[in-house]
Amino acid sequence: MREGNWRPRIVAFFCNWCTYTAADLAGVSRLKYAPNARVIRLMCSGRLDPQLVLAAFARGADGVLIGGCHPGDCHYLEGNYKTLRRFRLLRRLLRDLGIEEERLRLEWVSAAEGEKIRQVVTDMVETLRALGPLDLPGQFRQWDQEVETLKAQVVEAERLTPQPA
Amino acid sequence: MNPTSKPKVAFYWCASCGGCEEAVVDLAEDILNVVEAVEIVFWPVAMDFKKQDLEAMPDRAIAAALVNGAIRTSEQEEMVRLLRRKSQCLISYGACAQLGGIPALANQFEREEILRYVYQEAPSVINNSGTYPQPATPHNGDTVTLPAFRNSVRALDQVVEVDYYIPGCPPTPALTKAALDALLAGRLPPRGTVLAPDVALCEQCPRLESKPKDLSLDAFQRPHRTALDPEKCLLAQGIPCMGPATRSGCEALCIKGNMACTGCFGPTSRVLDHGAKILSCFASALAPKEPQGIDQALAGLPDPVGTFYRYSLARSLLRRKRGPSQTQHFIRGNPP
């Protein structure tokens, strides 16, 4: 990873009814914000399987942003509470595995809060810049170097060893 | 060694407790049928074989090699690569080989931290000279070597390709027998299959009836501080039971012993990350809606990694802890 070129990558899981629409509104209002967030639309933040958060980190996200409806405002009544509960536990799990809590962020954004999208994304990019790259794919490669060395040796040894009859 | 026409079978253990070897013996009289049907060509724990014996065999000469234990050292890597080369079918036997198992919980620490603790800081250790194991040590004019101790613990399939998995800590005799029977009869499912039912444990659980439809948990209980009702669903008693997220096939042995499922059979085939899934399930079942109330309810889960990834940390999406752990936490051995 070339530090100089590094830009934080954020995978953003947005609820269709609030945060996604707010991001649309930010667009219609031509608000300008950091280009680092890649939005994935869900019908409800409650659809967000924690596996997807971990997968996003494992595949190279520096941060994951979850956007749901304000408490009491869920389009599906209570999906956002489920998100909140998972989020609280997931952050602890991430912290215990050495991933800074700030890399996972949950924001309540109503459909009208285009400005909040701008603030949240811009702020999160700054936070991630301060934390630096997570780069788990790179970490995985680095962790696996210890076995890659031997693998190479074994392959080489097998190449040199004649096959017993 | 008498060459026979019987299929050749090998057993090997890596980073494991030995329980899986016991599990093979647990086949009881059935093992006689197995021994009758196969020729055991490699089983260091029970019979006198050497690495050279294995090396001397033609490639793919072994019909099936059953490997238990996680992969922690260079020696284990070397041996499983060799077994892979010599075997037509490499079977991961038990939770450690499949998922990393209990040894993989050490993935919460860096190698240096582990060595420092084991050789210096542990309460029972006196090591004034600060002696640490060395990969190579001169001895009487010769060099004595030790296998390299890797920084991470790995599941078997993170080092070599695996054909089948027999899950469990340890696998039950019934599963073992069924797998061997299928192997001998040549009726094997597609490669990569876990040889156990692909449905979660609740289906086999004798307490399923007593599980209420709505748990609405306000708190999680620590099992050692709770007098457990021997009939009632453990989750309904606030005990973190991994059963809903864990593959069945174990005959609910722990539950029958009034213990919660800790997840040794691993997730179903549809799940990428065992811990994330049970986390989602538990968190969703909470009653509180405010951050504070939620955190209070979750306080009964002091060690999410140890609870949700008891066996599967190596095979989880994040694989291990990133960066050094807090030494404090480590020395106390147990989280508060």
Place this chain on the structure above:
Amino acid sequence: MRTPRPDQVRIGFYICHCGTNIAGALDVGEVVNHVAGLPGVALARDYKYLCSDPGQELIQHDIRDHGLNRIVVAACSPLMHERTFRRAVEEAGLNPFYCHMVNIREHDAWVHTDRQEATAKAKALATGAVRRVALHKPLETKKVPIHGEVLVVGGGIAGIHAALILADAGKRVYLVEREPTIGGHMARFDKTFPTLDCAACILTPKMSAVGAHPNITLWTYSEVTQVEGYVGNFNVTVTRKPRYVIEDACTGCLQCIEACIYHDARFPDEFNLGLGKRKPIHLPFPQATPPVVLIDPGTCIEFKTGKCKKTCVEACADRRAIDFQQREETRQIQVGTIIIATGFQTFDPRRIPYYGYGVFPTVYTALEVERLLNAAGPTGGEVILRNGKPPQRVGIVHCVGSRDENTNRYCSRVCCLYSLKLAHLIKEHTGAEVYNFYIDIRTPGKGMEEFYNRVAEEGMHLVRGKVADVYPDPADPANGRLMLQVEDTLMGRILKVPVDMLVLSVGLEPRADTQEVRRKFNLCCGPEGFFLERHPKLAPVSSYAEGVFLAGCCQGPKDIPDTVAQAGAAAAQALALIVRGYTEQEPNTAYVREEDCSGCKSCIPLCPYTAISLAADKQKAFINEALCKGCGVCVAACPSGSIGQNLFEDEQLLSEVEGVLTYA
């Protein structure tokens, strides 16, 4: 997660220039080149306007000519054109759900300034979509039947108009109004701009038409307390407050009021904003609909002491309409669509203390002046001050609680014109000198500018400036005359204007209980707090809740013509759904893979619509597709990964995650 069998996927990728909206902000060619190299992509193109007919035809021809079986359209928000492209794809013989949109306009081109970064983001989003669409499955839209009944919430002119249109079309309408009578704000107005026709003359015929219409069930003094269900099948609970008068028995003869133990009306009258008086038993105003009196238990002797002679009951005699035992009642109704016409509230000028409202008795709100002007009002149409004298000099302050950083930033749209109207009427009634203090005079709309010219020619004083201070005139403190200090920004000088009546042209605000109503009906609010329409231009009366439409000022300030037009549009939209008889729902429902389910019941309590049950014979969870709304909460929580969700499958989302992370 299950890896689906990859059939022969041939993806067509299309990126829209959207004129220069997209093409001006990012390099569409570069995106095309990038996507063309991705696995499964058979064709990648850019086009100026994909949503145009030729744009859609391009895609359709390519589907046929190149055997495409998946389409990715990178353009505007899917909330905008997803249906357009799905329909186009379907017309070309492909399942519509093989089409997926990438939002590179609202989420990219419009919000980023760096061309290179915007291009990189478009590539990443497109890669996610390409990966995802490869795993799409053919799906069928679910058709849900729609009940023919309509609920109209709010009986102002918007609700009245919408209800009448629907009822005239033969549909059963439930009109629910919180106040004891329908009519809303319009019933309080005297004349209406720009035509100066009398509000009552044009409103009351419509009110009585509502009261008499066989297809309208009118519930006044009632509130919607609960809404369950969804488009086509809303289950609504309406709570009817007790008026202590049996509605069916009351003939509106008003003899009870005459007979009330209180000889004089002595309690502040709500309809006249406290400017007049009423008795405990009263009718809000002569043309109230329904013409049914009500008793205010807060002031009625019988309710306070239990010892009243009940002269009202005597007067009612055989009609036996008065019932002191009446209790709150609830009604359950089932409706297919809902029109929200809950209106607005006027800005409370106490929030701007220096105008002196509530401090100086000669300061009025515009709505109060409407009542003073009205022949049926507390003064019989005479503009007289609280001290009994007619004003000689009147100041009207525009934009009170509008276009103001400290209160509301938006323009309330109607104040300029009603201020001019009040100026005209006050002058007509009293011959007073009238001063209008304005920021800008805004008079768009048919006949409005002409009206402004007419009023201006009548000799109004129009001063461009905001009144900065209001204080008792030191020269004449006894008569309550006020001194206004204002900078005339056209003349560039400070004026001090003495007036003996100050009228505050208060703006229109969302009602205080807007948030409560919003939650009840699952609506969204805009930043200023009014209900948010689904699209400001193309879906102006649709809300974010399917089957719920917006009419009138609850959606934003507007005048009567616009309100009526919008109410008509809302009625037409509701009617369109009813006449079609069904609604198409996104097939994004969740389903249980029965052979995989362990029957652990984890999912069952999570469903907000109780769509999940345990099939008793099999001990497997079962999702009732008709009840499932597609939130996916159960999918995320299923601990063994045994629940899928159409359009949001685990592997689809995972591929999308991987895809959007492929950029470097």
